[in-house]
Amino acid sequence: MMITVLKKGTTQGQMEHLIHWLKNQGLDVHISHGENMTILGLIGNTSKIDMELLGSLDIVESVKRVSDPFKQVNRQFQPEDTVIEVGGVKIGGGHFAVMAGPCSVETEEQIIEVAMKVKAAGAQILRGGAFKPRTSPYDFQGLKGEGIRLLLEAKKATGLPIVTEIMNANFLDLFADVDIIQVGARNMQNFDLLKELGKTDKPILLKRGLANTLKEFLMSAEYIMSEGNQNIILCERGIRTFDTYSRNTLDLTAVPALHEMSHLPVIVDPSHATGKVRFVPPMAMAAVACGADGVMVEVHNDPMHALCDGAQSLRPEQFADLMERLRIVRRAVEQ
Amino acid sequence: MMITVLKKGTTQGQMEHLIHWLKNQGLDVHISHGENMTILGLIGNTSKIDMELLGSLDIVESVKRVSDPFKQVNRQFQPEDTVIEVGGVKIGGGHFAVMAGPCSVETEEQIIEVAMKVKAAGAQILRGGAFKPRTSPYDFQGLKGEGIRLLLEAKKATGLPIVTEIMNANFLDLFADVDIIQVGARNMQNFDLLKELGKTDKPILLKRGLANTLKEFLMSAEYIMSEGNQNIILCERGIRTFDTYSRNTLDLTAVPALHEMSHLPVIVDPSHATGKVRFVPPMAMAAVACGADGVMVEVHNDPMHALCDGAQSLRPEQFADLMERLRIVRRAVEQ
Amino acid sequence: MMITVLKKGTTQGQMEHLIHWLKNQGLDVHISHGENMTILGLIGNTSKIDMELLGSLDIVESVKRVSDPFKQVNRQFQPEDTVIEVGGVKIGGGHFAVMAGPCSVETEEQIIEVAMKVKAAGAQILRGGAFKPRTSPYDFQGLKGEGIRLLLEAKKATGLPIVTEIMNANFLDLFADVDIIQVGARNMQNFDLLKELGKTDKPILLKRGLANTLKEFLMSAEYIMSEGNQNIILCERGIRTFDTYSRNTLDLTAVPALHEMSHLPVIVDPSHATGKVRFVPPMAMAAVACGADGVMVEVHNDPMHALCDGAQSLRPEQFADLMERLRIVRRAVEQ
């Protein structure tokens, strides 16, 4: 469903010509005449209409799509919450989960030690970066396949399911035993990657791009679902704004807004969003308070030696303290 | 304290000329030579130095102020929290307060009814708009002086202290019995107004501008303090970003960040930030969870007939339910 | 004219209740039923309808105002360009003017020397700051009334009309002999100031706020016009975005867009927008190339000693060179 407003001065002939063209596209057209303008309500399958083309016509004042362009991710078409289940852990539909671990996987000792500590504190899923997207070609790019191998060792040692980021569908084979595949913010609109992941049945953790609207975010989830994979977790991780006191601006209102628009679970990553350890606990608390289905937190056994993004890693004891406070806030939400 | 980086290719003579000028401004200059650049560390009272002028010189690569430009609002110079006390209600330093009421004051019956209901639900302060800043000159601009009179009636009836917005220092007399004077987002950098308010001893509730950094926000508080008024409450109410699903983007990370930089109390206004009733409860919860010293919530006895901003007003029974849940989250924070 | 989309699931009774209310507000309502939604076209004077209130109702999916909220500034209601004439200089409607001068007025010698030099290079109007809005209360705030007196001396010496900024309507008397009164970006929504200026007959140079949309910008011009003053010049001076390589992001597309929406002249200030002398000439060229009716450029006789904003001031000889090139670009535009 779409609304097209015609400019004052549009002739009867011009209007009829446009309506004829629209009807040829299979649409019903409802006309409302105002004093200065005319509104056309376009009913039917408007998804094939190019809004920008329509908006470019001389006689058209503005065009607005009324129905959402996303289908399968839309709560209108599936009112009940999607629940993702992985290795016995559930996320969404009232199930809350914490993912924790280091920014980068470095050594077997490191990842196993962190995994044991976050498990002891109550985390249900282990996170760790093997392939690392870095702004500079000269920065450490991750241990890649070897990093995934080490994560699997930590999974074996602790029983925690693991989540790690993919950057290129050509390496999908390496992710065969990974429990949740993460798509980073920079790849949120790497449509070819999304389509490839849509052909798997792995749960996908899709991060919101730095400058993407919630509708674009849901359209990227739709890319995955349109290929057949229903297992998607949405992750808010901060947007880019004019202020610089934190790395990005964590947009927590996105949590209730995404829950309203979609049935998919929504988690929050306060570590990447804020970029500062001291802001991670309060923002993780806030994420839980506004209804997030989970949080993803960086934890490192020795922040001074982290190879990357160390600035946003809690030490295990800080993480354990945070976990206790999150449980209290979570109770308030569930009430 | 300031850092100036000189470009590769700066001659000895040029550098000496600049250092001579800087020393004449009363600064000490420390020099560090690198391979491609030279760094000058400027020590002393750099507040009189025009950073942009310095940055415009041909030999200067960049200039960075290291010490904060704000003084009296700075936590470095007053480590303990400022506590604002008004009519027996405390805000800041561990004291949490809820301000509630309608967007606009309309009638005596309306404001007294709302005041009684929000008091019953646990609000400590009554809010209501008398002077209304409106984007359009043709929109309702508030009851002005008469609105303040009605608020004072509601104060008499309930004992609640009142907070209402000022737009023009010429009307300061009308605010003689108002407990807290609010400065709206659009006037955050109306410096003449800030200075006039700095000459009073009224608590000032200063809202963050739509596109202002936290440093600019604190500099505006500094304008008030520099004239002698120490009683300032900072209020985060959303910033302007590219997304449009909520009216503004509520920047909750500002709460811990402002607490870190300043000793002043920090509250959050989720009603104006989100512009949608359904997002107000989760975002009020989140504000409390990340350590806000209070929240400001619009409550209206009949949203359908509100004259302005009705979209963001809770009904009293929704507000009472929210108050109960806020108390639980607050307990988690205080732990 | 306004469009309201009703949610799927709205009952016939709810819809009739809403339509009844809308008709009571004096509107005609046209109904279009779609598969999942219903569209109401509201015809008549919708300016009194609170869009946000309407949008907050449970049954309402979205609300969109179709006709522009601005009237007197709207090109629909006055197709021919407004031409501002001041001291023999015309701006708008094919007349192009350059305003030049120092950021701050400092001494009589300084302002007269600059005035003579910019006049010699071809500038038609002298600019200079007397009242200076500064982020910090500790920064130089301008010579105020004395600054205006010095500008008037320069006007006497050169015959150039002058433009300078007002920050507070209480000082309006001091601007009696000023030719164009400037409203700065921070005061673009200081509605009380705009209304006072609307009661004068002075040309007003209104700068766009850092984070204001073009519609808000035009609504602020409407505030002035609604009080009777038709003499307004719009000025684009950069908006706030995420990038920091220039002070603000100069939004030149605003020039053709404002020309399309309004009959008022549009000028550009590349000095404040970019904050860097070396970007001023190319961006002034670009402003002329996309159709600006004028540019406002900072010129200083000795940038090293400017008291404020010196970084963005050209020297007179650079300005003279720029003027020559602007004339060539202007010819290409006029073709």
Next chain:
Amino acid sequence: MMITVLKKGTTQGQMEHLIHWLKNQGLDVHISHGENMTILGLIGNTSKIDMELLGSLDIVESVKRVSDPFKQVNRQFQPEDTVIEVGGVKIGGGHFAVMAGPCSVETEEQIIEVAMKVKAAGAQILRGGAFKPRTSPYDFQGLKGEGIRLLLEAKKATGLPIVTEIMNANFLDLFADVDIIQVGARNMQNFDLLKELGKTDKPILLKRGLANTLKEFLMSAEYIMSEGNQNIILCERGIRTFDTYSRNTLDLTAVPALHEMSHLPVIVDPSHATGKVRFVPPMAMAAVACGADGVMVEVHNDPMHALCDGAQSLRPEQFADLMERLRIVRRAVEQ
């Protein structure tokens, strides 16, 4: 070169510990003591230092990299302009080129007709989309390989070199006869794609991401150069801001800024930036006026039937008129 500011209250022992660690990374450390803070100037190869890790330490107030993180794209290391030459057409270093053509390739007749017309008007390079990145999985995704085949037919018919977008390195074989490979805004940080393109010797037209800083943009060019491909054209195509009157906000100040930082040619795409035909000519003029080395303009033989992005396509006769005016502005710039 890097600057680290230590907080007031840092002990001598803490500082020595940090300096010891920094020296172990191979850096020289210069110390400047101020009243409230201490500055460390880090000299040497700081590219391996994790700024965010350093910034996260309790004793560190802030960290700033002084030298640019980009090397090969940096004008400091190659003062003379890079000139890209393709099929006899030069771009950069004083050579100006216009790329024109339809958003999407549709049919052989269409692309050949447009190619002949834009050539007649003076365009030097033919653009056309074969692989189309679309927000929605349900929108037309381009003719893909067949589209490239049709472009090659048009090249054969007109002699114009062609530029078209790649989305996935797996399809690189299809681009064997393409003259310039375009990387779209959404893939600006698809680092794996950039690296693959760095291994070819094809000229790459790299578009700036919607929310990327100029430094990030140059780092992405650095990814390509670091693999050996020196042939890169930078393209500004609008950034995402809060205003919605044009599709994106064209950031023309980026043109002189990129020229200052890098030796690579810089072109502008006003069609995608503004999204509206009527803004394309003025903004193309402005792009030339501020020194762009080229513009990329959408031209379509029948805008009403364009399959995508038709809204921003000029008709050939409008394009021919624009070309004449661009030549005049270009003369003013070359003066």
